[in-house]
Amino acid sequence: MSILEEKGVFFSVGSITIEGLLSESSPDTGVVITHPHPLYGGSMHSSVVEALVRAFQSLNLTTLRFNFRGTGRSTGRHDNGIGEQEDVKGAIDFLKGKGLGRIYLAGYSYGTWINTQVMKKEELMGGILVAPPVDFFNFDFIPYKNRFALIVCGDSDQYCATDRLISLLGPIEKDVHLKVIKGCDHFFVGKEGELEALVKRFKL
Incomplete structure (x- = not known):
C-alpha cells in the first residue's frame, strides 16, 4: 500500500516553525x-515512519508526522531532547486545534524516548513504541501502565536488547503488547511490511 495523500503543514512552537x-x-x-535521531540522519521521511503512516491510514486515522526543530524545513536547532518535547506538544495542539479529541503518539527510535517524556505530562490515549533505544537512553516504563498499546522491536536490534527491554518493563510487561520481529535489526531494512502488518492487526 502506498501512502495516501498528505499535505504539507507548518505550526509554531514558540518562536520555532515546525514542518x-x-x-x-x-x-x-x-x-x-515522531522520527529517529536527527543528528544521525533521522527525519520524518524515515522508511519506518512511513510504514507507520501507511498502517494508521489503513485504519482510517488522521496522521501527523513532522520534523523536529533543526531538521528539514523546521527552524531552530537540535535541543538534546528538551525542545523536541515541545515540538511534540505543538503537534498535539495542532491536531486538537482541528477538533481531534483522541490523540495517540507513535515513535521510532529516538522519537520513542521523546514521546515517553511527553507522556509524563500529557493526558493522551496511549501509543506505539518502535525500537526504543533502551541501551542508550534512560527509559522508565513503570508510570505508563496501560498508556502504551504496543511495543515493537527486532531480535537483532543493536540499540534495543530484548532482554533489557523486558527487564525495564518489569511488572507492567503483562500489561503491554510486546512484539519481536525475527531477523530484524534497529533499522527494519526489508521488515517495514511486517511492522506495518503488526500495527494494522493491533488496531488502536
Whole structure:
C-alpha cells in the first residue's frame, strides 16, 4: 500500500516553525508520529515512519508526522531532547486545534524516548513504541501502565536488547503488547511490511 495523500503543514512552537505532513481521515482520532535521531540522519521521511503512516491510514486515522526543530524545513536547532518535547506538544495542539479529541503518539527510535517524556505530562490515549533505544537512553516504563498499546522491536536490534527491554518493563510487561520481529535489526531494512502488518492487526 502506498501512502495516501498528505499535505504539507507548518505550526509554531514558540518562536520555532515546525514542518509536517498531515493526512486527514478521522475527524476525532489522530496519531502524532515522531522520527529517529536527527543528528544521525533521522527525519520524518524515515522508511519506518512511513510504514507507520501507511498502517494508521489503513485504519482510517488522521496522521501527523513532522520534523523536529533543526531538521528539514523546521527552524531552530537540535535541543538534546528538551525542545523536541515541545515540538511534540505543538503537534498535539495542532491536531486538537482541528477538533481531534483522541490523540495517540507513535515513535521510532529516538522519537520513542521523546514521546515517553511527553507522556509524563500529557493526558493522551496511549501509543506505539518502535525500537526504543533502551541501551542508550534512560527509559522508565513503570508510570505508563496501560498508556502504551504496543511495543515493537527486532531480535537483532543493536540499540534495543530484548532482554533489557523486558527487564525495564518489569511488572507492567503483562500489561503491554510486546512484539519481536525475527531477523530484524534497529533499522527494519526489508521488515517495514511486517511492522506495518503488526500495527494494522493491533488496531488502536
